[in-house]
Amino acid sequence: MKNSQFGSSNGRAPQRRAVVLAAMLALGAALPSGHALAQANSRNVPAAEWAKIQEAARKEGKVVVYATMGPAVHDRIVEAFNANNPGIKMELVRIVGSALTAKVEQERLAPNVAGGDMMLTADIRWASDAVKKGYLKTPVGPAAAAWPDAWMRGGQVALVAPTPWVIHYNTNLVKTPITGYQDLLRPELAGKVGGTSLVAEVVTLFYKWVDETNPGFMEKFAAQKVKMYPSTVASANSTASGEIAAGIFSVIPVDNALHAQKAPFKTVIPNPSYGFAYGAAIVSWAKNPNAALVAQDFIMSVKGQAALVGNGEAGSPIPGVAGSLDLSKVNLQLIDWDKVTPEAVKAYETRWNTLFGAR
């Protein structure tokens, strides 16, 4: 844990570790960084061909990325990419929640639009479907070739920046530290807690997980008259401002931006915690396909990963990334996308709407 402003759930020891995560991390750690694996998958291209792609990318001159992370992460990615890839300029557009995939789909149907070339989305189910439908391109390049297969979906979506969802609270308003979800049910927090509305599928899955792992919690939480915000950043800023005293749903990068501004604000990683990874993917209709390949490869490289993880904001599937969050020390369970079905999501949305009111 790199940041002192994070609280920890210092009660009981971790009761369980996510088997999937452990397996993934083990895979990641054990990966050879060299040529052997690179030759074993379709993401490997000969050096001469990669040079041609890079040259074509420079001719294209830019790459348009749609991303849904926090502004600070975006700034780091753009800065790092532009510094490491002279001749190619990254234009990053932030789109919150499911609006990202809605825009991408609209652009698919309007081929004349010069839209996004690649995306960093939290909607992995959409991305997985997109692989099956042939909407995406396989990333290639040296970093893509070395990327652990366990952190790929359908061979085309790279899972990056795994991170837990966190709780945060305003230290001026909450004097007794919050250590877990149950603390959000304190009577003095009634009407002063916030959440994020169901702006993306991952948000629905988060509430579903909390509901299932904390029986009876969600009904009591809804009774706290929760204020719902359209994004995690909005919720975090409202907590920092004191509009609400605490928020159930945030991510470390978003909170870190407020820590940097010395907001009276504390972040807590619950124990156990639930989390997700973003999916990096290139659309098959990209107007700058070569620049997109270069950008995707950069995201999958050590330097790109360093930009993504910042100062302990997320983990990395590859070793040697400075500043990455040590996920083995966090009792984190990542979303198992193989078990996510549209029916289950829809059913939980209905339950959530009943508890909290539509939207």
Place this chain on the structure above:
Amino acid sequence: MAHGDSLMASAGSPGRAWWGPGGLVRREAVPQLAWVLLALAVGFLVLWPVLQLQWRAFAEGGSAFSRLMALPRIGTTLTTTVVLAVLSSLLAVVIGTLLAWCASMLPQRVRRVGELAPLLPLVVPAVAAVTGWIFLLSPRVGYLNMLLRSLPGLDGLEEGPFNIYSVTGIIIITGMLLSSFVYVFVFTGLKNMGQELEAAAAACGASPAMRFFTITLPLLRPSIIFATGVVFLLGLGQFTAPLLLGRTAKIDVLTTEMFYLTERFPIDFGLGAALGSPILVLGLMVVLMQKLALGEQRRFVVVSARSKYNLRETRWWAAVVIGLYLLVTTVLPLLALIYVSVSPFWTGSLIVPELTLRHWSSVLGNKGLVDAIWTSVATSVIGIAILIPLGFFMAFALLQSTRIAKPVRMAIDLFATLPIAVPASLMGFGLLFVYSQPPIQIYGTTAVLVVTYVTLMLGHSTRLQFTTLVATGQEFLEASKASGAGPMRSLFQVLLPMCRKGIAATAALTFVLLFHEFSASLMVRSARTQVIGSVMYDVWAGGIYSQVAVLALIMVVVTVIGVCIAGWLGGTDPTQQKG
């Protein structure tokens, strides 16, 4: 009849052929054809999205309406939409009429400034004003609420006393935003109204209040009815305040539900159309009722001489009322925006430890945001360049009672009315539908924004220039033609110079409306083709409130510059021309 006679005479005259100079086709059919083409073009712009959308709503046996009824809390959403429209327009009418009355009683020294003051809220975009109000009246950390809580009797409160995230909050904010529109109509009526009856009542000992309620108000009925219709339509399609204020408190209206549909794929256009149907029907009913109640619009363009003497008593408290209105609607939100824009983050404290320009440099250094500002300016200017001539010719057509075939005139009248009756958000949803698929697939380009703006503002451009043309009169044009000038020469050397100020006023108002346009822009924008209003929403949804404040202030500054330029081009203060 005269038209028919002329046709017959032309056809029967020796040497007057069907073709060639002076022939029937060139003299009669070609000009008619031009007007028909104009009607077809604007008809396509306006009707195409509305009809396509409604067709979609009723397709597949009207299944969209079944989905509509299955939406969670649809009953509440419908009720909120109607309650919001009715109460906010009522509030706007009360405030706007009160302001007009106060403006008519301003002392001479402050009259010029005082009469303009109620129009100043129009310079602040709704999205900026609402944001400013969030900073002021957020229950716990709104600056105004915090100040009020320091007063005796309120110091025990933990939050409030006001909660902007409520239906009441939305009604009050919307009502105040709409009151400037009411003021424009009512004050114009008041200015052009004779004061003899009021003077007589005063001589009989009636107090100012009694004179207002028994003389002034009944005489202003046509202006108030018209203004009520206009603000009810705006209230019905209200989008900005419910979107920004309602989301946290889970308050939805039909337009916000439509917007949320655009954020999910596949977009359910049928459901969106079904959501828009009640608004469309109500909007058309209001316009129809207005037409029936007020009859021929020309009757209400007052061109008669005003009362020679200004007999109305002056009152300093009238200036105080207007000053308070300006303080509440404009000054306080702007101060809140300025304060938040230089604070490190929006904090629940009236004193921040340090002020910073970080957010200003962040916005001005962000290519996407700066591009959006320029796109707003460019699309507004291009929109105006198309709207002014288009609206001018449509207005001109409406005035030609004999030269243009009645069906064509009626069609043009309808096409100038529809964009006013259909809320911008609904029109935007329809435009997204028709322009994101063949045969005209311009979604994702700047062109779709221009087309959207032209479609939305066609009615305003036509109506405003119609007023100018009526006030100008036909006599000079007739004299020009009688002196041998052709239609083009008469147009460019007589009519246009005479209408210059009115056109500039129209351009200025159109610029304000386009640059502030939020509802439709949010519907048709793509990820990379954005205007300032839509990126501001994104930044707001993204939670970076200080950057929202910066963008709101930029909107205000650019608006003021645009209005000044248009006023300078017209050679007069454009706001004087609005009536």
